[in-house]
Amino acid sequence: MGRYVIRRLLQMIPVFIGATLLIFLMVNVMGDPIAGLCGDRQCDPATAAQLRKEFGLDKPVWQQYLTYMGNVFTGDFGTAFNGQKVTELMSTAFPVTIRLTVVAVFFEIVIGITLGVITGLRRGRPVDTGVLLVTLVVISVPTFVTGLLLQLLLGVEWGWIKPSVSTDATFDELIVPGLVLASVSLAYVTRLTRTSIAENRRSDYVRTAVAKGLPRRRVITRHLLRNSLIPVVTFIGTDIGALMGGAIVTERIFNIHGVGYQLYQGILRQNTQTVVGFVTVLVLVFLVANLLVDLLYAVLDPRIRYA
C-alpha cells in the first residue's frame, strides 16, 4: 500500500510538469498581454516596454517558464496586472469554490445515490421510469438554463433566495448554486448507481447473503451498495476537479467570486500569472482526487489489493 502510494506520487511529477507547461504555452500563444491593457488605444511604447520588463515578458518563453516554476516552488505565484498577489486571489477564491464544491458533492451523494438505490431495486416500476425521465431532462438541459431559471423563479418571482451570492458566500447562500452545479452530475450518479445496483442484485454474494437470512437493510447497505459504488466513486472523484475548475458558468450566474470567476477574468485580461497559477492548483486537486479514488477502491471492494 505505502509503496503504491509513493509510486503514484512520483508519477504525478511528470504529469504536473507537463500540464503546467502546456497551459503556460497556451496562454503565451495568445500573444502579448500588455497590448490589451490600454483600452482601444496604443499603449505608449516606452511604458509598454517597461511593463513587459517588469512582468518578465521580454524573456524567451522557456526562461519565463523556468523562472515561474522556480517561484512556484517557493510559494510565489506572481502578481496579477492589478497589482494583487496571485496567492492573495487564491486565498479568497479557493475557500468559496471549495464550499460550493462541498455543497454540490453533498447533493450528488445524498440525492444521487439514494435515487439510484431506489430505482435500481425497483427496476421497471413507475418510480424507476419517472426518475429516469427526470434525469434525462436534467442531463439534456444546459446548466446555464437551469441556473438562470431557478435564479429568476426563486430569486425574483417568488423571492425565496437572493439572486446573487454575497462576498461571504456562506453555505446557506450556496445551496441553490450548489444544486445547479451538481444537477447534471447528480443525474449521472443516479443512473450509474441504478445500473450497478440492478446488475449486482442478481450476483452470487447477494443471493448468499439473502439465503443466510440477513436483514434486507444489511444486505443492501453492506453487500449490494458497497460493491456497486466503485463506478460511482470513480465518477464523483474526477468530478470534484471538474466542479472546482468548471464552475465558471454557475459562478457567473450567481455572482460567486470563486476560482471560475478568477480564471475567466484572467483569461479575458490574458493574465498569465493568474491563469497558470489557478490551473496549477487545479491540476494538483485532480491528481490528488484521482489517487484518493484509487485508494478507495480497496476499501470498497475487499478483492482489490495494492501491493
Place this chain on the structure above:
Amino acid sequence: MRGATHARWAACAVAVALTATACGGGDDDSGGGSGTGDGSGILSSSWGDPQNPLEPANTNEVQGGKVLDMIFRGLKRYDARTGKANDMMAEKIETTDSQNFTVTIKDGWKFSNGEAVTAKSFVDAWNYGASLKNNQKNAYFFGYIDGYDKAHPEDGSKQTADTLSGLVVTGTNTFTVKLNQKFSTFPDTLGYAAFSPLPQAFFKDHAAWVSKPVGNGPYAIDSYTKGSQMSLRKWDAYSGTDKARNGGVDLKVYTDNNTAYTDLMAGNLDLVDDVPAAQLGNVKSDLGDRYINTPAGIIQTLAFPFYDKDWAKPGMEKVRTGLSRAINREQITDTIFQKTRTPAGDWTSPVLGEEGGFKADLCGDACEYDPEEAKKLIEEGGGFPGGQVKISYNADSGSHKQWVDAVCNSVNNVLDNDKACVANPVGTFADFRNQITQSKMSGPFRAGWQMDYPLIQNFLQPLYYTNASSNDGKWTNKEFDKLVDEANAETDQAKAVDLFQQAEEVLRDDMGAIPLWYQNGSAGYSERLSNVALSPFSLPVYSEIKVS
C-alpha cells in the same frame, strides 16, 4: 451537452466582456441603509474589478474611473449635462500666448486625511504620472507639457529627468505650466482624472495608499476589499460646493452584468450602470422611466490600413466612401443595438454640443446609405483590393460579431455579391491590439474611441494627426495636420472649433476612417433613487443621486 453549454457561454462571454471593458460591472446591496430623504441614505451600485491599481494616472477604464470620480476633484470638472469644463479647484488659469499658463488654486481645500491641497500636490502628482519609471498608463496626458520627452522618452532611450521641467511651483497656491506647443484649450483638458492632485501620503507610503486611496473629493473610502466591494461614505468636511446628496455608495463587484440586472429586479441593488445587451428588449417594460439612455463620448469607426498600399493608393478614397455609403447604419442601430447607438454623421460626439464642435451633418452624403451610389463609387475606385474586403474585430468582447456581420451583409447586398465583404474575427482583444500596433491589418478594422475630455480636439488629433498616439490606421494628410495646428494655436474658441471642423472635412473627403455610430451610456435604477444621470464619460453622477 457540454458543447451546448460552451457555445452559449461564449455568446454570454461576449456580452459580458463588453461590459467589463466599457461599462459597469455589478454590485450588491450590502450595507443597505434605509435612507429617509435627509441625504443620509446609502445606495448600492454595480461595479467591476478595476483592471489597474487605483492611481489617477494609471486608471484608463470605467470601473476604476467611478472611484476616482467620487474621491477626487481636479482643477476643472465637466458638467454632467453639458460636458462643459467648469472651474473646480482652479481659482483661475491665465495665459497670454496659449503656451505658458499660470494656475491659481482655491485656498482651504483639504484631502480627507487632513492634508492641505496645495500647488505642490498638483505638481508632484503630474510629475509622478509623467515619469516613465512609474509605469503610469495615462502618462501621455502630460505629453503636451514641456520636458515630457526627458521624463518619458518614447524612443526607449534612458529617462534623464524625474520631473517635468515645464511645471514650476511659484507659491503655496500657484504654479506655472509651460507647454511644448501652443494649445489654447489646454485648461479644458484638466478635468480628466489623471490631472488630480495627490497627497504626500501617496508618495510616503504608496502601498498603504493604493490599498485605501485618499483624495479630496466629496466621498472618502470607508473600506475596500479588493475584488469584491468598496464602501464609500460622504465626507462631511469636503471643501467643494458639490457635496454628496446621499450618505454614501457601496460599490460591489459583480461577476456578470446580467446578475446585477437580476439583482436590481429583485430589489437587492439600486443602480446598474450597464444594462446587458440581452435585456435591452425588455428594459422599458421592466423599469419604465427608471431606465436612462444618454449619449456618451464614444464613437465607433472603421479604420483603414494606410500602410497597405492597396488601400492607400489614389482613387481608393472613392472605394472607402462607397463602403461608407453601403452601410445601413439606421437599420443596424435599430435592430442590433435597440437604439443604444445613434448613426454617426461626423467624427466627434453629440456630447460636445454644437458649440463644442459637434455637427450632425458634417459627413453629409458620404455617410448616407445609398446602395446605387455606393456601388457606383466602389466600381469607379477600382473595387476592393483583391475583390474582397475583410473587416477585422476582436471576438472576445462586446457584441462586435453581430454588427460586423450586419455591416458585411449590408455591403454584400449593395454589391449583390456574397463574398464582397467578410468578417475576420481575432481571438482576443490583446491579440487584436497587437496586430494593429504591428501594422499587420490587411483591411478595415474596428476602432472605437472614448474621449478623454469633451473637446473636438480629442476626437481628431490623437486619432488622425500624422503619427499620433492612436492613429492606428496611419492615415496622414498635410492639410489636416496644418488645420489642427492652426486650431490649437487659436485662442478664440469659436474660431478654433471652426478650424477643427475644416480639418474634419479634409478627413471626410479622403474618408480616412468611416464613422459608424455614437455610443450611448445606459443605466437602470431602483425606486429608492432619484436624480440619476450619466456623465458624458458614462459614469453615474453619484454625488447628485438622492436616496429616499
